[in-house]
Amino acid sequence: MSAAYTIGIDIGGTKVAGGVVDAEGAIIARARVDTPHRSTSPEIVEGAIVGVVQDLLGQVDSEQVGAVGIGAAGFVDADRATVVFAPHLSWRHEPLREALHDRIGLPITVDNDANAAVWAEWRFGAGRGESHLIMVNLGTGIGGGIVIAGRVERGRHGLAGEFGHMQVVPDGLRCECGNRGCWEQYSSGNALVREAGALLAANSPVADDLRLRLGDDPSLLTGPLITEAARAGDRTAVELLTEVGQWLGVGIANLAAAFDPGMFVIGGGVSAAGELLLGPARETYRRQLTGRGYRPEASIVAAGLGNDAGVIGAADLARSGG
Amino acid sequence: MSAAYTIGIDIGGTKVAGGVVDAEGAIIARARVDTPHRSTSPEIVEGAIVGVVQDLLGQVDSEQVGAVGIGAAGFVDADRATVVFAPHLSWRHEPLREALHDRIGLPITVDNDANAAVWAEWRFGAGRGESHLIMVNLGTGIGGGIVIAGRVERGRHGLAGEFGHMQVVPDGLRCECGNRGCWEQYSSGNALVREAGALLAANSPVADDLRLRLGDDPSLLTGPLITEAARAGDRTAVELLTEVGQWLGVGIANLAAAFDPGMFVIGGGVSAAGELLLGPARETYRRQLTGRGYRPEASIVAAGLGNDAGVIGAADLARSGG
Numbered sequence: 001m002s003a004a005y006t007i008g009i010d011i012g013g014t015k016v017a018g019g020v021v022d023a024e025g026a027i028i029a030r031a032r033v034d035t036p037h038r039s040t041s042p043e044i045v046e047g048a049i050v051g052v053v054q055d056l057l058g059q060v061d062s063e064q065v066g067a068v069g070i071g072a073a074g075f076v077d078a079d080r081a082t083v084v085f086a087p088h089l090s091w092r093h094e095p096l097r098e099a100l101h102d103r104i105g106l107p108i109t110v111d112n113d114a115n116a117a118v119w120a121e122w123r124f125g126a127g128r129g130e131s132h133l134i135m136v137n138l139g140t141g142i143g144g145g146i147v148i149a150g151r152v153e154r155g156r157h158g159l160a161g162e163f164g165h166m167q168v169v170p171d172g173l174r175c176e177c178g179n180r181g182c183w184e185q186y187s188s189g190n191a192l193v194r195e196a197g198a199l200l201a202a203n204s205p206v207a208d209d210l211r212l213r214l215g216d217d218p219s220l221l222t223g224p225l226i227t228e229a230a231r232a233g234d235r236t237a238v239e240l241l242t243e244v245g246q247w248l249g250v251g252i253a254n255l256a257a258a259f260d261p262g263m264f265v266i267g268g269g270v271s272a273a274g275e276l277l278l279g280p281a282r283e284t285y286r287r288q289l290t291g292r293g294y295r296p297e298a299s300i301v302a303a304g305l306g307n308d309a310g311v312i313g314a315a316d317l318a319r320s321g322g
Numbered sequence: 323m324s325a326a327y328t329i330g331i332d333i334g335g336t337k338v339a340g341g342v343v344d345a346e347g348a349i350i351a352r353a354r355v356d357t358p359h360r361s362t363s364p365e366i367v368e369g370a371i372v373g374v375v376q377d378l379l380g381q382v383d384s385e386q387v388g389a390v391g392i393g394a395a396g397f398v399d400a401d402r403a404t405v406v407f408a409p410h411l412s413w414r415h416e417p418l419r420e421a422l423h424d425r426i427g428l429p430i431t432v433d434n435d436a437n438a439a440v441w442a443e444w445r446f447g448a449g450r451g452e453s454h455l456i457m458v459n460l461g462t463g464i465g466g467g468i469v470i471a472g473r474v475e476r477g478r479h480g481l482a483g484e485f486g487h488m489q490v491v492p493d494g495l496r497c498e499c500g501n502r503g504c505w506e507q508y509s510s511g512n513a514l515v516r517e518a519g520a521l522l523a524a525n526s527p528v529a530d531d532l533r534l535r536l537g538d539d540p541s542l543l544t545g546p547l548i549t550e551a552a553r554a555g556d557r558t559a560v561e562l563l564t565e566v567g568q569w570l571g572v573g574i575a576n577l578a579a580a581f582d583p584g585m586f587v588i589g590g591g592v593s594a595a596g597e598l599l600l601g602p603a604r605e606t607y608r609r610q611l612t613g614r615g616y617r618p619e620a621s622i623v624a625a626g627l628g629n630d631a632g633v634i635g636a637a638d639l640a641r642s643g644g
Contacts, residue, residue: 075613085616092616132478144580148475155582156454157618165612166576169492177612254488258466258580260477290487290499291397294407294414296479 003066007056007106008315009049010113011072013088013140016045018052019308020060021315025124027308031055042094050103067107069318070096071116071310073143078158080109087165087176088140109318113137113310114161115152117303118145119322120313121265125304132261135303136163136252137268138244138277141176141184146259152322164188168250187247189223189270195240196226209234227273238276245277249284256298257290267303278302325388329378329428330637331371332435333394335410335462338367340374341630342382343637347446349630353377364416372425389429391640392418393438393632395465400480402431409487409498410462431640435459435632436483437474439625440467441644442635443587447626454583457625458485458574459590460566460599463498463506468581474644486510490572509569511545511592517562518548531556549595560598567599571606578620579612589625600624 005028009018015034019027033048053068074086081097083089097108118127118135127133127147137143142164146153154160164184165177172181185191199207200218210229214220230237252264270277282300286292303309316322327350331340337356341349355370375390396408396416403419405411419430440449440457449455449469459465464486468475476482486506487499494503507513521529522540532551536542552559574586592599604622608614625631638644 075617085613087613148470153470156584156620157582159613159617160580160582162579162582162612165579167572167610168489170490170572175612178614179610179612182612250489250492254576255580257484257487258482258577260479260482260484262478288489288501290484290497290501290504291407291409291481292500295397295481298478 004064006315006318007068008311009070010310016048019311020056025312029059067318069314070110071113071314073113075159076112114143114145116313117309120309122147126265126301130263134261135265138270139268141188183251206236241276242280245280246284248281252285253288261298264300326386328637328640329390330633331392332632338370341633342378347634351381389640391636392432393435393636395435397481398434436465436467438635439631442631444469448587448623452585456583457587460592461590463510505573528558563598564602567602568606570603574607575610583620586622
């Protein structure tokens with residue numbers, strides 16, 4: 001592709017974020033629309049995408065933009081056009097590329113958001129040069145992406161990397177995917193907020209600091225607020241992040257047994273907690289890795305591109321194909 | 323390689339089996355030595371390998387044999403020379419290729435036994451033509467192998483595919499690898515025999531048929547005996563295989579979430595139970611697969627080459643590199 005720029009769009013459970021990205025992975029223009037949580041119909045999201053793309057095209061020389069890449073928090077078919085299943089968006093067999101085709105006059109590719117993120121981290125971020133890279137994104141749920149030998153590994157039908165829906169607890173907590181005991185029920189932003197909420201509901205005095213931060217508004221209870229409390233030294237918030245981190249380590253040890261990567265990159269909103277999350281994850285991973293002590297161990301590192309990985313990766317996949 | 327034949331050696335927990343294999347995957351000569359269970363030192367196994375190779379070379383025109391491929395039930399380093407960790411063989415950092423080099427005057431490659439088996443199934447067996455193939459071998463433990471786009475996926479350090487040591491039960495049964503709750507503690511030949519033994523030890527009347535088959539010799543309790551009882555209609559034996567099959571389905575659903583293969587091939591000794599094992603596995607898999615109903619589902623099929631897959635695959639990997 002000869003165009004200077006491509007547009008990357010990152011669709012999450014609560015927002016559509018976009019950027020104009022150059023060939024070196026730099027974002028030169030940004031736009032963002034918040035969408036209603038959970039009840040997000042395809043039409044609302046499609047309208048938001050079109051709005052973000054138009055906003056972005058207005059910020060740069062639109063002749064220089066060659067394609068639009070979309071990363072969506074769902075199962076994307078191998079055709080890279082259709083979102084077949086999106087637990088957090090309530091989408092089923094949504095032909096996203098077709099729906100957007102007439103409204104955006106540019107080539108469109110659709111990918112899983114974590115595929116976009118792992119591609120960005122491998123091309124421009126923490127995973128550069130790694131032959132076997134796995135990314136685990138802790139956001140609303142868990143997103144997963146795999147790059148092996150410089151290619152996104154998408155599986156037979158485009159659905160590889162759904163690590164969050166591997167069962168870690170038999171008959172465990174019910175998941176939005178319909179199953180029980182999915183990993184993301186124990187290690188994600190949702191898990192963090194759910195456990196904090198349970199502590200508050202139990203009227204436990206250990207939640208007094210969190211209660212104080214919330215004032216009278218329980219809707220303020222979010223992952224970032226808990227992380228902020230932990231950073232400020234609240235022991236309960238630290239414990240909540242520790243627990244999410246330990247479950248992260250359990251799942252990573254499982255993935256290491258199956259994939260044997262050289263590196264795990266941890267991204268997503270919860271990863272903003274840094275070592276409060278990654279420290280317990282590494283400790284549990286090292287205690288749980290099969291063959292530990294007799295094998296090289298994959299490193300566990302924080303993502304390098306933060307929240308921009310999805311946008312940068314979606315744009316670069318539209319450029320390079322990944 | 324221009325030689326007509328290569329030798330394949332399959333090292334399991336209780337035997338060293340070998341064959342002379344042609345370029346079409348046909349075994350034209352066979353040899354086998356049984357080894358002591360569990361306490362198998364590297365020296366004993368190495369002696370057995372040399373004996374099997376010499377036996378085989380005596381059966382054919384030895385000038386036509388170009389290389390020896392070894393599949394070992396352990397973690398094999400990316401150098402394809404060293405067994406770094408073998409839970410069922412008590413090996414640690416065993417330089418197998420070096421140890422055998424002077425005693426066998428042929429090029430030697432070492433691989434994980436399940437890598438050999440999945441390669442054989444992809445080249446000559448049930449997995450032919452499948453772009454994303456996963457093999458699960460239920461023997462003493464669980465062996466796993468991956469072929470993607472016509473190549474064995476070995477991971478960064480050669481240790482990919484250790485599916486049996488993914489944790490499926492937190493704080494579950496202790497595994498020979500040192501962890502708790504590993505998949506192979508619930509779905510393997512060992513699991514089958516352990517559960518049957520527990521029923522017998524509990525003096526349960528539901529184990530009367532098994533007790534009758536054993537006479538006065540509890541050492542006769544083996545996976546094949548239980549399978550035979552199930553085939554003959556013993557309800558308890560059917561239930562024991564059903565349980566192992568259901569756990570097989572749980573783990574396969576997890577692997578489908580992570581890898582999204584087109585096919586799972588099930589091999590190893592326990593797979594001789596056929597539909598008594600695969601039926602319950604498919605049922606649980608379909609009930610537990612994330613996104614089920616909205617996605618294509620990988621098929622679950624019996625291995626096509628039976629116990630020969632390890633020998634054929636090891637030989638063909640020595641020929642082709644895989």
